[in-house]
Amino acid sequence: MSNFSVVKGNIVNMKVDAIVNAANTSLMGGDGVDGAIHRAAGAELLSCCRRIGGCKTGDAVITPGFKLDAKYIIHTVGPVWNNGLTNEEELLRQCYKKSLDLAVEYNCRTVAFPSISTGAYRFPLAKAAEIAINTILEYLEQDTCIEDVYMVCFDYNTMAAYNKVMRALGREVEEDY
Ligand code: ADP
Numbered sequence: 001m002s003n004f005s006v007v008k009g010n011i012v013n014m015k016v017d018a019i020v021n022a023a024n025t026s027l028m029g030g031d032g033v034d035g036a037i038h039r040a041a042g043a044e045l046l047s048c049c050r051r052i053g054g055c056k057t058g059d060a061v062i063t064p065g066f067k068l069d070a071k072y073i074i075h076t077v078g079p080v081w082n083n084g085l086t087n088e089e090e091l092l093r094q095c096y097k098k099s100l101d102l103a104v105e106y107n108c109r110t111v112a113f114p115s116i117s118t119g120a121y122r123f124p125l126a127k128a129a130e131i132a133i134n135t136i137l138e139y140l141e142q143d144t145c146i147e148d149v150y151m152v153c154f155d156y157n158t159m160a161a162y163n164k165v166m167r168a169l170g171r172e173v174e175e176d177y
Pocket of ligand 1: 010012022031032033036078114115116117118120121122153154155
């Protein structure tokens, strides 16, 4: 049995086996959570990402965590919202699935996600929260090495949107927003 919870915080401080980065196709760092992770992990992360060379939208790659507490960073590229015209919902689902596949491949027991695509990539928050939570919960129905998955919300709006989906599914919320 694995647990899923929505928590408030900064993903770089999570003490888990793997944190997920909402990266871009270049893997060369950027704003938002990507920038925060690159700053906290240190310059070696950029060299490592440069060697990998890039990642397609909806796909994921893994690197060491370098200076982070997390052992690994799973970099996934969320879709840029385009009014739902370019398969964004399925691509977002793939981000969560492929990230969890990599976590399993690398024997991770604990994994933390940020809210992929809902910042600079403008994916509507309520829809993204529903996709994220349902995809993760469905994945966790399988018997894998994963014990705990955290959705780490950086701001009030994000936390409220994810909690709303949790309540609609009849699940307990950890922090009341
Ligand atoms: P994207 O380009 O995929 O939209 P962003 O980084 O712009 O990615 O935003 C994704 C989400 O990550 C947003 O909810 C943003 O508030 C959040 N975020 C930004 N910094 C952090 C952080 N340090 N930890 C967790 N979430 C963060």
